[in-house]
Amino acid sequence: MNWKRAGIAALCVVPLIILFGYGLTRDPKEIPSPLPGHDASPFALTVFAPGQAPLARAPGDTVKLADLKGQVVVLNFWASWCLSCRDEHQILSQTALDYVGKPVHFVGVLYNDEPANGTKWIEQMGGQSYPSVTDPGARTAIDYGLYGVPETYFLDANGRIAYKATGPVNERIIRYLVDSLMAVAAK
Amino acid sequence: MIRVLVALLFAGVASAQQMMPADSILEARTAEVASQLRCPVCQGLSIQDSPSELSQQMRAVVKDQLRAGKTPEEVKAYFISKYGEWILLEPKAHGFNLLVYALPVILIAAGLGVIVLAVRKWTQTPTST
Amino acid sequence: MTGLLAHDSILVSMAVVLFGMIAVPVAVRRGRRDLIPYAFAAVYTNFLLITVAALSMVYALVTHDFSVSYVAQVGSRETPLFYTVISLWGALEGSILFWAWVLSMYAAVVVWVNSRRPGNLVPYAAATLLFVSFFFAILLIGPADPFGVVKNVQPDGPGPNPLLQNHILMAIHPPLLYLGYVGMSVPFSFAVGAMLSGEVENDDWMRITRRWTLSAWALLSAAIIAGMWWSYEVLGWGGYWAWDPVENASFIPWLTATAFLHSAMVQERRGMLRLWNLNLVVGTFLLTILGTFLTRSGIVSSVHAFTTGTIGYYFLAFIAVVMLASLALVAGNSERLRSVGRFDSPMSRETVFLLNNLFLTAFMFTVLTGTLFPLAAEAIKGVKVSVGEPFFNRMSLPIIVTLLFLMGVGPALPWKAASKEEVKAKLLPPGIGASLFLVGGLLAGARNVYALLAFTFAGYAAFANLREYWIGMRARHTAHGEGWGTALFRLIGGNRHRYGGYTAHLGIILVALGIAASSTFRTEHEATIKPGETISLAGHTLRLKSMWGREEPQRSVVGATLEVMNGAAVNGTMEPRMNFYPMSQSPVPTPAVRSGFLGDLYVNLQAFRPDGSNATIRIIYEPLVPWIWFGGGVVVFGALIAIFPAGVLTGRRSEA
Known part of the structure; x- marks a missing residue:
């Protein structure tokens, strides 16, 4: 046994082991979005679920991003077949109500789902305070670099994407983002 | 016998080639671009191969943009701007990425060198022991 | 109960394995050869104990014992028995258990066969295998424990991953893979x-x-x-x-x-x-x-x-x-x-x-x-x-x-060494095969340089390998006056190692041709059609007859019945399906494949209107894909020729 050679050979694999060790600390499914900091893509989508007063919009109305200039926009992509959308539904709906009268606009975007299923789902979940729109062909979803649902985008008053949340959002993060984006807009 | 086999074999294939749908050029260009973009929901496959709904919709976007006169590079740039470089199934050949292209070539070159030297040595020296 | 028994047998196996691992170096270093049979006994005992554990898992799966964590994870009363049994390797913990079992079996066999060999090679090899076994036993009591006790026992479970209970090949692919993978630990x-x-x-x-x-x-x-x-x-x-x-x-x-x-x-x-x-x-x-x-x-x-x-x-x-x-x-x-x-x-x-x-x-x-x-x-x-x-x-x-x-x-x-003449005589004739395949590829419309090279060299290699059989057969035919069939049989039997290898080569060539042709000449078309309408590709026309749905115990199935048209006549049907499993968000497709000698017609149901008024169908013509599966079989057959013990084919052994 030549120990010197043995040692050198062993040393060669150390970087590989370190690399694997590093890899274990990362989640390969987590892919950072390049969008935050960039202008949000414009959209004009048709309302299918009206929401509740005072946030209600008539079904068939068009929600345009251009019309929402000067407001913080919370864009939530969801679907009736999405299990984890159930976790955030109540929180989003309630938080939107809390911000009534402030320059904040919540919009739900139905992703790859039939509007009829969406309406039924909202009913089952006990209603949704803000309106939801359809996204034919998932064009808007692709414009926003969507991987899956739920995903929530926070747009600042200048129409820039400030933050993208993957997976269900919690109340703390919604409030934190909306409050700070409003504060920036007010300056 | 082989000749017959080959004739048989490729006759069927040739007829397959001639039957192409009408807008085949756009479809082929779409397939070309789509096979370089990674399906976001299935991870391993391209949006050309993946049967998932989002992939079909992304293919439609590719097709529309090509039809509107964008070049394949511009279409890819659009998807990179939305999803990051991750969306490309083949890393761009620049900077650090060059390594993954160069290493195998270096290995083969070095290996060929070693083989040439070894064979020369083994054929020249008479057998020892 | 079964969980406890299995758990204990894994724990005991660890002690046994540890003993065997230590016994070998002690036996060799201290000159205690009498210890070596005990080390070998540890290998056999380990096999028995892991077998008990694996069988307990099968038993727990089949009896739907949802108090066992792995069963609670992959079991379901609705899953057909067959898929219940093979879900043994359908998820992480079970696959580790299966792996450990295969490893213990290999170790037992290889030690059994070679236990009489003098020297320290076999004992050390046994100790190495025990070391690997020990690692898998650690996994089985630690992070991949399939026998965890479920406190809150549910009446039913979610069933195996839908992708894994959708096809018979799932019963074949993983065990083959583990058998092959684990087999590498013997050499x-x-x-x-x-x-x-x-x-x-x-x-x-x-x-x-x-x-x-x-x-x-x-x-x-x-x-x-x-x-x-x-x-x-x-x-x-x-x-x-x-x-x-x-x-x-x-x-x-x-x-x-x-x-x-x-x-x-x-x-x-x-x-x-x-x-x-x-x-x-x-x-x-x-x-x-x-x-x-x-x-x-x-x-x-x-x-x-x-x-x-x-x-x-x-x-x-x-x-x-x-x-x-x-x-x-x-x-x-x-x-x-x-x-x-x-x-x-x-x-x-x-x-x-x-x-x-x-x-x-x-x-x-x-x-x-x-x-x-x-x-x-x-x-x-x-x-x-x-x-x-x-x-x-x-x-x-x-x-x-x-x-x-x-x-x-x-x-x-x-x-x-080959002389110049020999090199010429050997390397030039396969050029005939090469040029035939090249011309064939060109005629078929291939222009991609790698596709053409693949056809050319596949032709070259096919000719060269077949020629080796031919040369050998001709030699036997002329020298011994044997019939061609006998000559081939004896030729292979006389040097199974070599001709097994050539057979495997031919298999690889078939696989290569299948891959080259299917990636070069594949054509596809996708369209949304209503019942009664047709979709065509590459001379094949399919008519959508109807859309249907049916409920099965473990899933809901939506399918499209397509008629394969031959002019106005109907020439069979194809039924691509989509399977909806309660635990899976996206449906699992079951494409319909119609195989012929020259290729497959592959049809997948991509999307459909819930009311059955239309369906989006993807139709792909896949040239030579069946050759890949067949070629794989030839490869394995070639390996079998080389593996078979001497004497099976000819009754005598000769080295050429």
């Missing part, structure tokens, strides 16, 4: 045993494991082909290979094992390449463990990756220990393994084997770096990149066509 253990016992200068370890290596290689080949077939029949995208990390993980060790099968012949013939062969055997085993690590730890993203816990860290520790120890061992022994032989001429089969090894190794290296590169890019540059099909195709095609060419040159060239 590894003997290589390590040879180094530890100081018997590395003689080639006994290789002679003993030759059949093991071949069998493991054949199983791995079959597993890869079965995996491709499964992917083709289940995933609905019409392809069979996507360079997914899991696929790469099975392919990488196959490449080094293939390299070893060839270079081992140089060692047998010329007593050379000892160090290199040792490296290949150790490397192949490391790559099987690495592949398992990659797919079981969730370190690289993959469609098939199992969900993870802490198991990655266990694997990392094991890989680190095995890599450091075995590389140190090989390097430390390298001086004793210096080549002593020599080559007679550069124009010889030996040289082709060296090139074959270089390109196989380079292929392995390319796939490995490509698979790991996203990780390196993130670690060093902090960016997420993807390395997928376009990259692997670009990098591997030149290597593949080179290997195809070498596959024709190698069998044609003799050992030692």
Whole structure:
């Protein structure tokens, strides 16, 4: 046994082991979005679920991003077949109500789902305070670099994407983002 | 016998080639671009191969943009701007990425060198022991 | 109850294994040869205990004992019995248990067969296998415990992963893969045993494991082909290979094992390449463990990756220990393994084997770096990149066509040295095959340079390999006056190793042709049609007859019935389906495949209106795809010829 050679050979694999060790600390499914900091893509989508007063919009109305200039926009992509959308539904709906009268606009975007299923789902979940729109062909979803649902985008008053949340959002993060984006807009 | 086999074999294939749908050029260009973009929901496959709904919709976007006169590079740039470089199934050949292209070539070159030297040595020296 | 029994038998097996592992070095160092039978007994006992554990799991699955955590995870009363049994390897914990069982079985068999051999090689090999077993036992009581006790026992479970209960091939692919993967640990253990016992200068370890290596290689080949077939029949995208990390993980060790099968012949013939062969055997085993690590730890993203816990860290520790120890061992022994032989001429089969090894190794290296590169890019540059099909195709095609060419040159060239005339006489005629296939490819419309090269060299290699049979048969025919059939039979029987190899070559050529043709000439079309309307591609017309749905106990199925039209006549039906499992968000497709000699018609239901008023159908014509599956069978058949004990074919043994 030549120990010197043995040692050198062993040393060669150390970087590989370190690399694997590093890899274990990362989640390969987590892919950072390049969008935050960039202008949000414009959209004009048709309302299918009206929401509740005072946030209600008539079904068939068009929600345009251009019309929402000067407001913080919370864009939530969801679907009736999405299990984890159930976790955030109540929180989003309630938080939107809390911000009534402030320059904040919540919009739900139905992703790859039939509007009829969406309406039924909202009913089952006990209603949704803000309106939801359809996204034919998932064009808007692709414009926003969507991987899956739920995903929530926070747009600042200048129409820039400030933050993208993957997976269900919690109340703390919604409030934190909306409050700070409003504060920036007010300056 | 082989000749017959080959004739048989490729006759069927040739007829397959001639039957192409009408807008085949756009479809082929779409397939070309789509096979370089990674399906976001299935991870391993391209949006050309993946049967998932989002992939079909992304293919439609590719097709529309090509039809509107964008070049394949511009279409890819659009998807990179939305999803990051991750969306490309083949890393761009620049900077650090060059390594993954160069290493195998270096290995083969070095290996060929070693083989040439070894064979020369083994054929020249008479057998020892 | 069963859970407890199984749990205890694994715990006991650990004690037994530990004893066996320690007994061997003690026996050798202290001269206590009397201890060695006890070490061997530990190997057998381990096999019995793991068998008890594995059978308990099957029993728990079949009896729907939802108090066992693994059953609660993958079991369901609605799942058909067959899929319930095979869900033994359908998820992480079960697959580790199955792996441990296969390993313990191999260890028991290899020790049983070789226990009378004097010397320390077999005891050390047994100790190495026990060491690997010990690691899997740790997994089974730690991060991959399938026998956890469920406190809140539910009346029913979610059932296995839908992708895995959708096709019969799922019963075939994983066990083949494990049998092949685990099989590689036998030659590894003997290589390590040879180094530890100081018997590395003689080639006994290789002679003993030759059949093991071949069998493991054949199983791995079959597993890869079965995996491709499964992917083709289940995933609905019409392809069979996507360079997914899991696929790469099975392919990488196959490449080094293939390299070893060839270079081992140089060692047998010329007593050379000892160090290199040792490296290949150790490397192949490391790559099987690495592949398992990659797919079981969730370190690289993959469609098939199992969900993870802490198991990655266990694997990392094991890989680190095995890599450091075995590389140190090989390097430390390298001086004793210096080549002593020599080559007679550069124009010889030996040289082709060296090139074959270089390109196989380079292929392995390319796939490995490509698979790991996203990780390196993130670690060093902090960016997420993807390395997928376009990259692997670009990098591997030149290597593949080179290997195809070498596959024709190698069998044609003799050992030692070929004269100029001999080289001409051997290497020129296969050019006929090459030009025929080239012209065929051109006529068929192929213009891609790699596709044309692949056809050309496949033609070259096919001609060269078939010619070897022909030459041998003709010699027997003229010398002994044997009939052609007898001549072929005796020819193969007289040198099973060689002709088994040529048969495997022919199988690989069929696979290569299938891949080259299907990727070059594949055509597809997608359309949304209403019942009564038709969709056409490549001279095939399908008419949508009806859409239908049906409820099955474990799933809901939506299907489209398409009539295959032959003019106005209906020539059979195809029924692509979509399966909706309650636990899965996206439906699992079942494409319909209609196979012919020249190719498959592949139809997938992409989408449909819930009211059945239309369906989006993807129709793909896949030339020569059935040749891939058939070629895989030929490869395995070739390996079987080489594995079979001498005498089965001819009743006598001769070395040519």
